[in-house]
Amino acid sequence: MDCLFCAIVEGSIPSKKAYEDDKMLAFYDINPQAPVHILVIPKEHISSVDGINDENSAIIAAIFEKIPAIAKEAGITNGYRVVSNCGDDAHQTVKHLHFHILGGQRLEGRMA
Ligand code: 5GP
Ligand code: ZN
Secondary structure (H helix, E strand, O other), X not given: OOOHHHHHHHOOOOOOEEEEOOOEEEEEOOOOOOOEEEEEEEOOOOOOHHHOOOOOHHHHHHHHHHHHHHHHHOXXXXXXXXXXXXXXXXXXXXXXXXXXXXXXXXXXXXXX
């Protein structure tokens, strides 16, 4: 399968890592939209939020259990936003599930 984030998991495309364990990888977005912009992905290929099911949702729980520590370790002290774009209307550009962590500044009050 030709997937950019699977290639990042494999290490064939380099990334600046923020956190890694056997289930997930967190790395800095190449085109940051906030002073801190990290992507957290399951190592297993899941296409989007639409691909979450009862067989893989434990990974999603593990990711959300870890997000606060990833944000804190990255220096975020005053709140952050967690976003996942799912599908065309949301402008999902990489079809491997990822959660954006955005912080380090006062963010926009509206999401859309
Ligand atoms: P989406 O638009 O699918 O929600 O988010 C995809 C994100 O992946 C974008 O914020 C984009 O900047 C980031 N991205 C795309 N290619 C690369 C890459 O090769 N390395 C890293 N670190 N981020 C990438
Ligand atoms: Zn993938």
